[in-house]
Amino acid sequence: MPVGRTAATGPHVLRQMNVAAVLSALREAGTAGVSGLASSTGLSRPAVTRALAGLRDRGLVEFTAAGGTQQHGRPAQYARFRAEAGHIAGIDIGARKVLVMIADLAGQVLTTRRATVRAGAAGPEVFDTVRSALTDAAAEAGVRLSGLWAVSVGTPGIVDRSRGEVLLAPSIPGWAGLPVVPLLREWLHCPVSIDNDVNLAVLGERWQGVAADADSLVFVQWGRRIGTGIIINGMPYRGSSGAAGELGFIDLTTGLDSTPRSRPADGTGPFERLVGAAAIRGLALRAGAPAGSGEDDIAPLFEAAAAGDRAAAEVVELVAARFARGLSALLLLLDPGRVVIGGGVTRAGDTLLEPVRRHLALHTLTPVQVSASTLGERAVAIGAVRHALDVAEERMMTPPAG
Amino acid sequence: MPVGRTAATGPHVLRQMNVAAVLSALREAGTAGVSGLASSTGLSRPAVTRALAGLRDRGLVEFTAAGGTQQHGRPAQYARFRAEAGHIAGIDIGARKVLVMIADLAGQVLTTRRATVRAGAAGPEVFDTVRSALTDAAAEAGVRLSGLWAVSVGTPGIVDRSRGEVLLAPSIPGWAGLPVVPLLREWLHCPVSIDNDVNLAVLGERWQGVAADADSLVFVQWGRRIGTGIIINGMPYRGSSGAAGELGFIDLTTGLDSTPRSRPADGTGPFERLVGAAAIRGLALRAGAPAGSGEDDIAPLFEAAAAGDRAAAEVVELVAARFARGLSALLLLLDPGRVVIGGGVTRAGDTLLEPVRRHLALHTLTPVQVSASTLGERAVAIGAVRHALDVAEERMMTPPAG
Numbered sequence: 001m002p003v004g005r006t007a008a009t010g011p012h013v014l015r016q017m018n019v020a021a022v023l024s025a026l027r028e029a030g031t032a033g034v035s036g037l038a039s040s041t042g043l044s045r046p047a048v049t050r051a052l053a054g055l056r057d058r059g060l061v062e063f064t065a066a067g068g069t070q071q072h073g074r075p076a077q078y079a080r081f082r083a084e085a086g087h088i089a090g091i092d093i094g095a096r097k098v099l100v101m102i103a104d105l106a107g108q109v110l111t112t113r114r115a116t117v118r119a120g121a122a123g124p125e126v127f128d129t130v131r132s133a134l135t136d137a138a139a140e141a142g143v144r145l146s147g148l149w150a151v152s153v154g155t156p157g158i159v160d161r162s163r164g165e166v167l168l169a170p171s172i173p174g175w176a177g178l179p180v181v182p183l184l185r186e187w188l189h190c191p192v193s194i195d196n197d198v199n200l201a202v203l204g205e206r207w208q209g210v211a212a213d214a215d216s217l218v219f220v221q222w223g224r225r226i227g228t229g230i231i232i233n234g235m236p237y238r239g240s241s242g243a244a245g246e247l248g249f250i251d252l253t254t255g256l257d258s259t260p261r262s263r264p265a266d267g268t269g270p271f272e273r274l275v276g277a278a279a280i281r282g283l284a285l286r287a288g289a290p291a292g293s294g295e296d297d298i299a300p301l302f303e304a305a306a307a308g309d310r311a312a313a314e315v316v317e318l319v320a321a322r323f324a325r326g327l328s329a330l331l332l333l334l335d336p337g338r339v340v341i342g343g344g345v346t347r348a349g350d351t352l353l354e355p356v357r358r359h360l361a362l363h364t365l366t367p368v369q370v371s372a373s374t375l376g377e378r379a380v381a382i383g384a385v386r387h388a389l390d391v392a393e394e395r396m397m398t399p400p401a402g
Numbered sequence: 403m404p405v406g407r408t409a410a411t412g413p414h415v416l417r418q419m420n421v422a423a424v425l426s427a428l429r430e431a432g433t434a435g436v437s438g439l440a441s442s443t444g445l446s447r448p449a450v451t452r453a454l455a456g457l458r459d460r461g462l463v464e465f466t467a468a469g470g471t472q473q474h475g476r477p478a479q480y481a482r483f484r485a486e487a488g489h490i491a492g493i494d495i496g497a498r499k500v501l502v503m504i505a506d507l508a509g510q511v512l513t514t515r516r517a518t519v520r521a522g523a524a525g526p527e528v529f530d531t532v533r534s535a536l537t538d539a540a541a542e543a544g545v546r547l548s549g550l551w552a553v554s555v556g557t558p559g560i561v562d563r564s565r566g567e568v569l570l571a572p573s574i575p576g577w578a579g580l581p582v583v584p585l586l587r588e589w590l591h592c593p594v595s596i597d598n599d600v601n602l603a604v605l606g607e608r609w610q611g612v613a614a615d616a617d618s619l620v621f622v623q624w625g626r627r628i629g630t631g632i633i634i635n636g637m638p639y640r641g642s643s644g645a646a647g648e649l650g651f652i653d654l655t656t657g658l659d660s661t662p663r664s665r666p667a668d669g670t671g672p673f674e675r676l677v678g679a680a681a682i683r684g685l686a687l688r689a690g691a692p693a694g695s696g697e698d699d700i701a702p703l704f705e706a707a708a709a710g711d712r713a714a715a716e717v718v719e720l721v722a723a724r725f726a727r728g729l730s731a732l733l734l735l736l737d738p739g740r741v742v743i744g745g746g747v748t749r750a751g752d753t754l755l756e757p758v759r760r761h762l763a764l765h766t767l768t769p770v771q772v773s774a775s776t777l778g779e780r781a782v783a784i785g786a787v788r789h790a791l792d793v794a795e796e797r798m799m800t801p802p803a804g
Contacts, residue, residue: 014416216641216642238737240737240739240740241739242737243767244736244737246734247735250730250734253658256655256723257720257723322659328652329652329731329735332648332649332652333649333652333735333736334641334646335640335642335645335647335648337643338642362662365645365648365651366641366645367643
């Protein structure tokens, strides 16, 4: 009979838990006195003082009289978290752009830098763009690259996180198989991690977006491609092969008793071909409704629908009904309570989301709150910053060697 | 910026962690010496001895010389986990039967008792059957009802676990709204919990079934109704409203641009009406293939298919293709790695599962291992025993008051 093992523990673990509690309380407060920290952590004043001294030795805390009042003739001592003691970077890599954010240890973003990637650029060229964008962003933030404590990278495709490379990414030629994380680690000498972009976007939405601190949450990226990032019980859920959330591949279109056709070269899935941005533009063209000139430019369709164009409104209704049919499968299976929809299509806002909500109600059993992303194009990079911060937090908690 | 709080801790927490570690190691071993426990827990011998003394005071450990060799002229002391110090019950409630298992604190099942429920019986009558089946099972096991440490109940329907009652259960009239848990608690004076039956079945499969200790796992109940129980990262996942896993309600049949028809009175969902047991029998009848006389008796169909009947084989192929289409939505979204299929339909074994696996490969992106349940009808009750054991473990870890 399997029974969970509980690790035995000792006083050094206790001391470290105390340091973690003090650091956590101080990071939340920014600046705090010993009494305040004692009451917010439940620790004794001597224990708080000991923890603060250790954190000062690691450069994470400084003592200040600022904001203090006179007590017994000497200035009250306040501890301040030194968010500037280290920095982190979050990077969003796409087929056409690289977005880099540099933040301090409080997660405050100091610089955001966007670099364009040439259409059709292959993996090595994209990697060079990442290098130069990160170098420039760090310089702009006044941060040396050696001062980075952690870097987190988001990329399209299915990712092997342990090997630190992409297994499958049809949108960037020669990107799959490039040892992105090993190359960055060799250059930067700090922990570097890589994840699928929507898995980071959902972290960003939960950290700074409309669904802040939701316990469970699904982020749906709705553009030309359709994918989802899932948080369950506060933790990212990636599935047993790192391939969870592939909403774009569910098949609502092939006749029920027919064999699906072989996969197309562009790597898209049946649901993407049904209601992805390019498919929406195709529906608009066929219906004689306004459509943009780019292959997935659908802004004119939604503008026309919002302005009362009847053909456009009918296309939007159809798109909402079809999208709701697919999303309802996800809601019936995961019952997440909260869904945030991002990606190009959702620039349409309530013109699209209102009919989506209406159709969802026909297919689901329990209520769900569906919102448009407020982070927009920044969601992935913000999620990468959040992830890098988690990694940096481990270093903050680790006592210096020796 | 939200930062996770870490609870401060003290020596009493440490002592309790040590007790938990010793108890866990001893339960795994059954009987063990102080040295063995010290090496398996990493604790000092005095710490182990202290923990064992506390556990003996709580009746959970007894010292024995049995199996010991003479050392320095006196018998070696061995500690034995007293699995008989308390008992637990797991109960599976269905529209037509109640299954009760009584187990000891090691999870060893002492008695299994099955009581038939009259067709059409209403909630109060079902509850009376539960009372008498539990009373009889306890008597047979030689356990007084006051010796039960925890009782866990599985039921069809959507469950409000905090209120301890069923919100929606079309298969048992008058069952929804009956305060099952409060009534049992009042009678038994021990912790009682209730959960949806498939949520318990997946616990049973992970504990004693083919997917023992799988980190993530989906159990699919495939009978007249179709539902799934989900384990993610070792924990049951129920969704934000307790309604996760409703595979039976995904809609692959209504025309994509049509509105689904209103819900039928029997509470079934579109996927259940497509490939549930009753639907399979309907397909067999229409194809002129063998079918049983009961409304969801499909054993003759699968027997005929296995024996080479062509019409039957074609129906099985169709059923497998349709079921795979729906299940693939779940696999694309959850990427669970392991799926166990139980319920009446899977008595067909590989006659059905082999074509299901073949069709799944056409719709999914990553490999998945699909197995038939080996626990069969006992899965829910075994899962209920596992859950009750988890509750009893909390009591084992809790020091006596005062």
